[in-house]
Amino acid sequence: MKKRKVALVILHTGRPADLASPLFHANALFLLKAYLESRPEIAARYEFEIIDLRRHVPYNLGLAVEQNIDIVQEVAARRPDVVAFSLYLWNVEAGQALAQVLRRFLPRAVFVAGGPEVSDRREFARMFPGFDVLVEGDGEVPFRRVLEALARGRRPRDIGGVSFLQDGRWVHDPRTAELAPPDEIPDVHAANRGLLEGRGFYLTTRGCPYDCAMCLWARQPMRRRARERILTELAGLIDSPLSGLTLFDYDLLEVYARDPAFFDRLTRLVRARRDGFGLNFFVNPRYLTDPRLPEVMDAFRSHHVLVGLQSTSPACLEAIGRGWSRAWLGALEQAPPAIRSRIFLELIFPLPGQTSAGFLASLRRLLALGYFRLQIFQLCLLRGTALYRRRRALGLRHLERPPYACIATPSISADECLRIGVLCQALNLLRDLADAAPDRRPFAEYFRRDRKVLDRLLAPIDRGATSWDVADLLSREITGRPLELDHAR
Structure with missing residues (x-):
């Protein structure tokens, strides 16, 4: 069975700092990847790749700038089935703009937004309409449930902390997200020591x-x-x-x-x-x-x-x-x-x-x-x-x-x-x-x-x-x- 591809996208980080390693710039994405790969039922159906776009200028100018073309190419060339962003106040505008352009090149992909910006999902969906699925709160278990539903060809329905777009309308589950026990998440630093x-x-x-x-x-x-x-x-x-x-x-x-x-x-x-x-x-x-x-x-x-x-x-x-x-x-x-x-x-x-x-x-x-x-x-x-x-x-x-x-x-x-x-x-x-x-x-x-x-x-x-x-x-x-x-x- 051919595995579906999930792209976990690291956007720019907002300000210069001495946090040189993406493990700390985008810790949530590495934790998410490690957790999902540790679940046999998910690892059997999906392969995950973290795409680090930090070397490019922040995406916000469309396709008119050469670096922005490269950003779109870095993601689109992988032909992912799912594109996921961890969004903060310093990168949410860029993530929204990039998702909307990528959709033109990846019309069958599912675009997922998580991170601190996805608080009050109804308001987020109004302000940032570039996504198909929203995950509010800790993402490990809800995103796993989303991927399980997609693998079965279903909508990600009845998942606490998750909203999804259906026929142009948002369906919100108001329950809080299910939490993963902290010790179930592998040591991402040991697994990525070279970073x-x-x-x-x-x-x-x-x-x-x-x-x-x-x-x-x-x-x-x-x-x-x-x-x-x-x-x-x-x-x-x-x-x-x-x-x-x-x-x-x-x-x-x-x-x-x-x-x-x-x-x-x-x-x-x-x-x-x-x-x-x-x-x-x-x-x-x-x-x-x-x-x-x-x-x-x-x-x-x-x-x-x-x-x-x-x-x-x-x-x-x-x-x-x-x-x-x-x-x-x-x-x-x-x-x-x-x-x-x-x-x-x-x-x-x-x-x-x-x-x-x-x-x-x-x-x-x-x-x-x-x-x-x-x-x-x-x-x-x-x-x-x-x-x-x-x-x-x-x-x-x-x-x-x-x-x-x-x-x-x-x-x-x-x-x-x-x-x-x-x-x-x-x-x-x-x-x-x-x-x-x-x-x-x-x-x-x-x-x-x-x-x-x-x-x-x-x-x-x-x-x-x-x-x-x-x-x-x-x-x-x-x-x-x-x-x-x-x-x-």
Whole structure:
């Protein structure tokens, strides 16, 4: 029996980064492929190929550009029966455009969309009509069910989390997707060792116990792989060409609070590398004062630890479903000064109830305390989140198409959102500069010495300066050199 072909398409990744390996750029597709190939009934009927299109320019201009012709050729030449995309806010427009053109060359193919963008399937189908089947939530089991139905010549009916197009109308199954036990998914890193390069990331869990209003992770139940399986996979990743690894669990110290042996085993694995390899990880703000934090950071040779602060305003935290973290704000001032320069603080702007003055005051305070490695995200109103459902009641204005950025709130005008957004991006660029600096003390000293620096930086922004211009100014004042980063200007 001739096997049907399934093309799993990797689109562009949105921004330059040191995640050089497609295993991390498109982790979901590799996990999906590994799971499906491990199922005998699927492997007997289908063959799977991951098609990596990242070397081309993003597809969005039709067939008029030479690279776009090559993109269409790379997929169409395989003559796949099924073409599947994992879609995010940075590639969904390109995926939609590519699917619509590929349909002209592959009229019998079934086009499947999954990934975080496929939240609220009815709305997704309205906005992105280029697909035949939609898979919402974890894709392993639902996509397997879809392929089983297609192999029998049937519609993918009665599959939780799946919608399909029939006679021009969408049929939606409102049930949530069936979940695959985490340990049923093979080790994709061991199977693709030749693709490991640059920095990587790893999740020991899926889901999140919190219910943040702006985040899609809040919709997923917590699941965790077996401890020995985790350590075996981490051992393989650490003993690989990777230069470093980030553990992307929501809070490493909380997940393994009662398992000191886990940290001991992991420390030995890291220390076996003699080339400076290190592990970065996430913690909640409350662990900034935990005596274990600097110990674990040193043991793991952590370049940085990521802290999902999001805001220093109790009211803003309450508005986004993070009221539980208000009690931990005091940890910012109580944290040992020695570790502050090793902390990545994540913030979001603009938030409901936030004001420009309040946000700038928060930035001044954090910079004065020595937290200059900031990652400030623009609030994106993602379909499927609680904040998206409440957006009109909260008076939040946002872009209707990706990246769905919030551009105004009742307390912050569109002009102010843009103005402060440029400042935030300049501080993000400065963080990247500090990351590469052999000595980060001048950065901390600069912000401690000059408490009015943000006001000085807003002046050129008001005259039309870009975030790169502002970051370049900061670089010259702090290091005496112009800004030089790998980012495209």
